[in-house]
Amino acid sequence: xxxxxxxxxxLSATRAVLVRVAAVATLLAIWxxxxxxEFWPPAVLPGxxxxxxxxxxxxxxxxxxxxxxxSTVVERxxxxxxRVGYGxxxxxxxxxxxxxxxxxxxxxxxxxxxxxxFLRALPPxxxxxxxxxxxxxxxxxxxxxxxxxxxxxxxVATAAAxxxxxxxxxxxxxxLGASRLGVVGTVVLPASAPEILTGVRLAxxxxxxxxxxxxxxxxxxxxxxxxxxAQRYNQTAVVLLxxxxxxxxxxxxxxxxxxxxxxxxxxxxxx
Numbered sequence: 001x002x003x004x005x006x007x008x009x010x011l012s013a014t015r016a017v018l019v020r021v022a023a024v025a026t027l028l029a030i031w032x033x034x035x036x037x038e039f040w041p042p043a044v045l046p047g048x049x050x051x052x053x054x055x056x057x058x059x060x061x062x063x064x065x066x067x068x069x070x071s072t073v074v075e076r077x078x079x080x081x082x083r084v085g086y087g088x089x090x091x092x093x094x095x096x097x098x099x100x101x102x103x104x105x106x107x108x109x110x111x112x113x114x115x116x117x118f119l120r121a122l123p124p125x126x127x128x129x130x131x132x133x134x135x136x137x138x139x140x141x142x143x144x145x146x147x148x149x150x151x152x153x154x155x156v157a158t159a160a161a162x163x164x165x166x167x168x169x170x171x172x173x174x175x176l177g178a179s180r181l182g183v184v185g186t187v188v189l190p191a192s193a194p195e196i197l198t199g200v201r202l203a204x205x206x207x208x209x210x211x212x213x214x215x216x217x218x219x220x221x222x223x224x225x226x227x228x229x230a231q232r233y234n235q236t237a238v239v240l241l242x243x244x245x246x247x248x249x250x251x252x253x254x255x256x257x258x259x260x261x262x263x264x265x266x267x268x269x270x271x
Contacts, residue, residue, distance in 0.1 A: 046237040051244065054237045058226075068226055068238065077245060080211050080222040083139070087146020087214075088207040092200055095151035099158020099196070100184070109159060120152040124210040132217055142214040149210045150203040157199025161192035194265040201257045208250045 028048050034040075035047030042050070058068040067073065098116070102109040124145055131141035131148075165188050173183045189196075215224030223242055230238035 043234065043236060046240065050237045051240050054241045058238070058241065069220070069229055071221055071226075073223070073226075073241070073245060076221065076223045076226050077249065080215070080224060080246075081249070083142050083214060083222065084146060084204070084207050084211055087143045088150045088204050090143070091147040091150025091203055091207065092154050094147065095154025095199065095203065096158050096196060098151070099155040099199075100162060100188075102155065102159035103162025103192075104184070104188075112155075113159075116152050116155050119148060120156070124149045124213045128213060128217065137218040141217060145214045146207040146210055150207040153202040153206060154196070154199040157202070158192065158196050161195030162188055164195070165191045194261060197257060197261040197264060201254060201261070204253060204257065205250065208246065208253070211246070 032047050032049075035042070035045055035050075039045070055073065057063055058073045061067050061072050067075065071079075098112060102112055102116075127148065128141065128145055131144050135141045135144060169187050169191065170183055173187045178186060211222065212224035212227055215222040216228060220226075220229060223245055227239050227242035227246075230236075230242065
């Protein structure tokens with residue numbers, strides 16, 4: 001019985017991978033056909049082959065330009081990922097702590113919830129200028145922008161998860177002699193982990209999608225800076241290359257978070 005279940009899961013996973021590969025191949029084929037048909041000029045819609053050529057050129061540090069404008073794609077991606085890592089990391093920590101406080105203390109929830117909702121409604125570019133005025137044009141405003149963009153989804157998800165924990169579990173832990181802090185560590189957090197990771201998933205996505213906005217300020221060394229520089233010179237293939245790199249790496253990060261979520265809560269979707 002266990003072997004049949006394992007085989008079924010393996011076949012399902014294989015089928016899912018094949019469907020996704022087929023979807024990507026179809027999208028690339030449509031893109032190539034549109035480029036060959038020249039519905040738009042090549043300067044507006046270059047084909048996948050042209051974007052691939054730009055990837056090879058921008059990855060070659062010995063091409064006379066150091067890749068693209070002094071840095072290779074890998075170097076630029078590393079810079080952007082570092083910013084996203086710091087910004088999303090700090091934002092997740094703040095969001096989890098604030099969400100726990102909101103979920104456990106009604107007064108904190110009443111005070112903080114309007115503030116968190118207000119920040120969630122603001123697009124990152126709306127407060128980027130203010131952060132530049134406060135912190136200058138170095139790394140600080142970029143990281144703070146991603147922190148402010150990342151923590152509201154985590155705070156909301158954590159607060160909702162904490163308030164949704166089964167009260168019987170909490171009461172049972174208290175009855176067994178657990179302290180309030182012990183109940184949070186042994187009951188509330190484990191029970192809330194899947195929803196918290198959903199908030200983390202959203203937060204990382206928001207932070208990564210905001211990295212281009214963050215790099216509009218003295219961020220030419222990042223992948224977003226490459227996109228912005230290419231846009232100024234109408235280098236559409238480079239712009240598309242940057243978008244593809246951001247999208248693919250974002251997909252990989254999201255897949256890793258989903259894998260962590262499945263490991264933390266293997267029962268989800270099977271009950």
